[in-house]
Amino acid sequence: MNSASPGIERIFSWSSIDSKSRVVILVSILLICWIPHSSGQETITGWNEAESWTDYDLNAAVIHGEIIWVFGDSGTVRLSEDSGATWQNHTNLGDSDLISADSYENSMAVMSSEGIIYMKDGFGSEWITIDSSQTGMKSIALTGGQSLVIVGNEGAIWQYTGQTWWNRTTSFTENLRDVDFNGDEDGLAVGDAGTILATDDGGATWDYREAPDPDCSIASISYFNPYRMFAVSDSGQILYSTSPGGFEWQLREIESAGYNTTLATNLSSIDVISSSRILFTGPDGYLALSLDQGLNVEINILPAGVNTSFNDHAMFDYVSGIVVGDSGVILFTDRAGENQDIGFQIPDYNNFGEFVEYADDMLLSGFIATIKIVLFGILLGFTIGVILAMLKTTPTSFKNILERYSTNQIRALGAVCLIIGLWLLYTGVNRFPELQLEGLEYIFTPVGDPQGFAMFALGLGIAAISIQFILADKKLSGPIFKVRPLNSLATVYTDFFRNTPLIVQFMFIHFGLRLGMRIQQLMEGTFGDPGIDGIDYFFYGDRTFLSAIFTLGLNSGAYQCETIRGAISAIPSGQMEAGRSIGLTYLGTMRLVIMPQAIRICIPPIGNEMVNLVLNSSLAMVIGYSELSRQGKLMIATTFQIFSAWGLVMISYFVVTWTLALLLRRLEEKTKIPGLGISGGA
């Protein structure tokens, strides 16, 4: 029982491969994995470090005219007149930490942690000191030349206007952390526990706005324009509102973070620098840029050695500006901090190496796509081929089907069929005049009115058959009783697919019948949306894939049918008699006796047919399926390397077909039966 028995299941198993072949296979896989993918490309920071001449933490930056001002701990003030490249000392403003600054037209103000505000009204004017007498204030916003709003702990809001301080604290007493105004009327203040307060009268009265996450601690807000309001929270969320007045707030689902609502880092400041660009800063050297309103956030690479916490930005426009942080760090940029790729050059596709580097990804995806349709096509084609071959060889004639019924029953059946047939014929023919054809043009009726033509053809057939049923004699000797209906059906099928070109079948099935779309819709109805990847997408995400495997399978089935039929007729009729004589049914004998022998006989021609199917799969490019040939065409569209592109495609096809041929040769050897057939060799 343990002797090696040939069986399909043993052929592809690892244990059936001898040790030498195993080594070859393993080494090939290792080689393929080991081929290095080199790229001369490198990414460097978009920021430059500037010398600030201080080690104090810098907390605020503001642009006033052409000058950038930076304020830090212990009253530190620095200014730059050349967009942040070089910095000058400025007299300290007091000796307490300067924590927040703002500018409005030609005025500028900075606030210390003691609540003292230093203000300039007009370029080059002297500092004016205003004491708010408040401690625990966090942020300042100017609303006019001599008017401002400051916010701070426990919901404190103070407005300074007309040389007087007004307490505008509301009933919301969570700590407020930032305030920002757009113009001199509309402002927003944010703070802990999802607090968002809005004003539309320059800070005199404040209304509560509901935050999308009531627990988030909002660190910073940027009121860019009435339709673009962004805020960030300590837990890395990006909040935005597009409704004027900031009535509705939402959390951004960040695409680059896998559609999460958090960047998974603490954020301390946000600066909207154009209608789509946003800069983010955070502790521990976190600087990031989004080019699409926070949908995708890319972390900036920092200059070597910089790993400080950043506190504020100041931007001249949407590209140039500075960012300041702890320990006196000032970085400046003229590209909004965006990482820059260096070493990138336009590839020279005349260089074969560079061409291959570009082409191999496309080639691989085409390779996989081709193998996909080929595998399914072969399976489908072989199944259809076997079924058709069995239909064509079945001996079931009308006589076999009907001989158990009495002549009168057959005549009655004939009468009923005649009526049905004539009705179908009449209805079908009556539809034809609507097509307005003339003479020979009637050959096109199957296309013009498929349903009408089907009725006509079916009616004609049924009527012709039923007349002979009516005239049946006792022995059922009429010519119709020798007809094998299953054989006729299979013949119609094979005749159709073998007498029309495959490329036309592709286009007819995909664009005409829209088979792929129909199957996809059917599958969607049953299994739900295919999504964009995963097993569902693999099977029915791509309509062209479905159309391609069905066209290839249906076409190949018609050809394989004839091959398998030939093999079946090569089996001695005695085998069928022997199977039947021990009591097996016709189908049982086919399955257990005839087919196992016939399939062995037809492995070589079926292999031929399968190789043909691989090569025919290149025609799937006409329906837009991205298999090898189409990828080749696309490669040429980019690189113009016609010889090389088609050459690579050819080699890929050869690899597929040759592997297939090897497998089939192995299959043939493994399934060989001693003493059956002449095969050269014992």
Added chain:
Amino acid sequence: MADVVLSIRDLHKIYPGGVHAVKGVSFDVHEGESVAVIGSSGSGKSTVLRCINRLIEPTEGVIELRGEQINTPVADVNEVRSRIGMVFQSFELFSHLKVLDNITLGLRHVRGMSKSKAEEVALDVLERVDMLDRIEAYPGNLSGGQKQRVAIARALAMKPEVILFDEPTSALDPELIGSVLKTIRGLADEGMTMVIVTHEINFARDVADRIVYLDNGQVAEDGPSSIINEPKTERLQKFLSSMHEDKIPEDIENKLVSAQADHGYVPDGTGNRPRS
């Protein structure tokens, strides 16, 4: 007289080409009886045999198996065939299956036995035909005589009510006939009901309880095996004398003698060369 197992009444077969091969053949086969059907080529012997298990549909006539007509469209042809064993002239073993699987195929898929039960039965019948030593061989590696014995075992395994032999020895080399004939004789001794179409007149005389002589599609003579020695009709006399002219037994004798001289041993029909 024992029960009638098989009864053939007025059997006619007209082939599609118009050849009237069987013209009203009737005979009965009783329980435990072995009937030899003899006749010259084209006399309709094989046609009659194939009509019995409906490999050929008779044009007219009635075939009854234990009193039940089997050649009607409503009879379950597969069930009928599983009760009638058939051994073919050209063996018709399933060449993709090993000897053992050849025999278990019908048991498992027609009788619905489990694999182990079927193998038990198969080993039992293979022992009866003395083929136990080749159960793992493929038919292609067997000699003709071995193949035919496996084919007999395949028919036996189904426990048929009657076995039909369609010229079981005519495709065999003369040296190999012996073992097959021995096997069939053994079955006859065990009381198996058999219908044997054969050219081996001597064998028919030895084994068969009854001889049916067909000539030109009709039963020309039907009687006990003694009719070989004392033919009543002129046609059987003529047939027998033409058979004797071939002098096959002497030929075999000569071949055996010459084989002994050439090889130093006498082939035993199993295809195995004795080891020295």
